[in-house]
Amino acid sequence: MSKGLLEIHDLVTSFKTDSGWVRAVDKVSFSVDAGKSVGLVGESGCGKTVTAMSIVDLLPKPSGHVLEGEILLKGEDLRTVSDSRLRKVRGGEVGVIFQEPMTALNPVHRIGKQLVEVIRLHKRIGARKALQVAIEWLEKVGIPDPASRVMAYPHQLSGGMRQRVMIAMALCCEPELVIADEPTTALDVTVQAQILELLEQMRRDLGMSVLLITHDLGVIAEQCEEVVVMYAGRVVEKGAVEDVFKNPAHAYTKGLLNSIPRLENERKSELNTIPGQVASIADFVSGCRFCQRMGRRSTMIHRRPPYVEIADGHWVEACRECYEG
């Protein structure tokens, strides 16, 4: 594999529940190269957000733990660094955009103060200078009249504007990698289009990498160069967006792509579906979990399928039932 900006090897993240430890993320590996945008896609509960939060150690404590694996940011394993170093990484080298800006922003502080706090944590500049930087960033993310808006509280802004503030906060220290966790899910389509355009423009201008987490395959197709498809805590397929969308190899990826209603479909035609539903996390089998959903009793239920590279950089979890190789 190429040397990526971010490399994740065999990440295992577990949560302590009433019924014991469960593996929300089970040996996930992928990398994000410098300047690339990578999409992490899957249905709710597949572990995509947990994967992302494991990178910057923002898992809910004390129940969530990274148990195994390496998280290499430019070769430095974030699992072994000190807390103070991790604080420098978080917000400094890695910016994070959360799904719901209303809960991620502090409602009792003005947005200017919150931006200044981030800036001064990572840069040795005075408060007045930092406020200047904050205003510049609000302008860059397209907030009209930024000089007066820095004095606004989050509730005084609309959903789209709050998400712009979140983006400004994630980018104001010019990180090399931005993790965007469902940045547009709470927004309307026309506002989503604005925010995606802004993210893309920022990525081009600043030359940063983006790890975009979403359940929307359309967003991935329009926004990303590479895609990692997750199912039930595992990566089932990954590769260039072109390859994965045009030649999906795993039955789950195919099922997912086929079940989206498309504008060019014949109206009222029957949509393809994936039968069954994701098993509860406590019941995950050690083998192929998509076979588990389909109710297959293959040997693959007991043995974890290997990964194979079917084309340059296009990997699939090669279960005998789910992948015809």
Place this chain on the structure above:
Amino acid sequence: MSNQISKKNRPLLEVNNLKQYFPVKGGVFGRKVGDVKAVDGVSLKIGKGETLGLVGESGCGKSTLGKSIVRLLKPTAGSIHFQGNDITHMAQPALRPLRQDFQMVFQDPAESLDSRMNVNELVAEPLIIQHMGNARQRRERVAELLDKVGLPKSAAQKFPFEFSGGQRQRIGIARALAVNPDLLILDEPVSALDVSVQAQVINLLLELQRELGLSYLFIAHDLAVVKHVSDRVAVMYLGKLVEEAPADELYEDPKHAYTKALFTAIPVPDPGNQRKRTILEGEVPSPINPPAGSAFGSRINHPDYEKTIGVDLTPVEVSPGHLVAPDVCCLEPEVYAGLTKEEPSE
């Protein structure tokens, strides 16, 4: 518009110039200081076995319109005719028997189902309210309904929390179907579901419609989903309809700038085939203080916005069955010219 329809050929549901305002209270004494015009003069019709899709962004009033139609709210003005009966101001006791024929399915089944009732009680509740059958008959009906929506018999004794989101939505649908309605108001029925489960529920709704001849008002913000299930689609913006057309025609030949923007804003899961996204400036304005003229014209700062102030923007026909608001800001010049020419000067 109601005069154009002959009596014998009346649609199942007919809504005329419906307005639903909510008072805004302010000051120390909580006096009314204004109105939120959530629904501001909407007219629509749904025929038997037909699906009308209603799309729009959050806050445009589409859910309020749905609630207003089933009379969960008291409409401010306008009229609602269901099967020829005027239900606009009907009192609740008179309305109750009619409720058999129109039912509602809500967006979030986790919130709309009482968590202390088991599925049997949940699905049988509408039957009890409508005095239908005895306990044994109701139990049989519940079993039949669960089978119809694809849930196992054993589900009857379980509670909502024991089900996944998709299954809960099936319970919501079974509950709505219990009293054999003719019309279902579906308020974002699949928005909370993952795509693979969403497809299952959409298929179920289509199948039920074929089998039972149901009519749907399908409210959603996802244009691709709406187009898939609907015969006709109406687009709503800030309390008003801006365009309505047969589903295929709306997709192939949208006239209103907002409809066009909505179509191009949807991300398509098809890399390489990237259309030019129309990036709209600004966001949906507040319905408390709506612009005097074209709401969309003011959002995009159209130079001709002033011309729309005081103009009636009720959608008119551009071609048979295709209605669009005669809004100078939002239409191609030739379309606009065609619309205004045809209108007789009364």
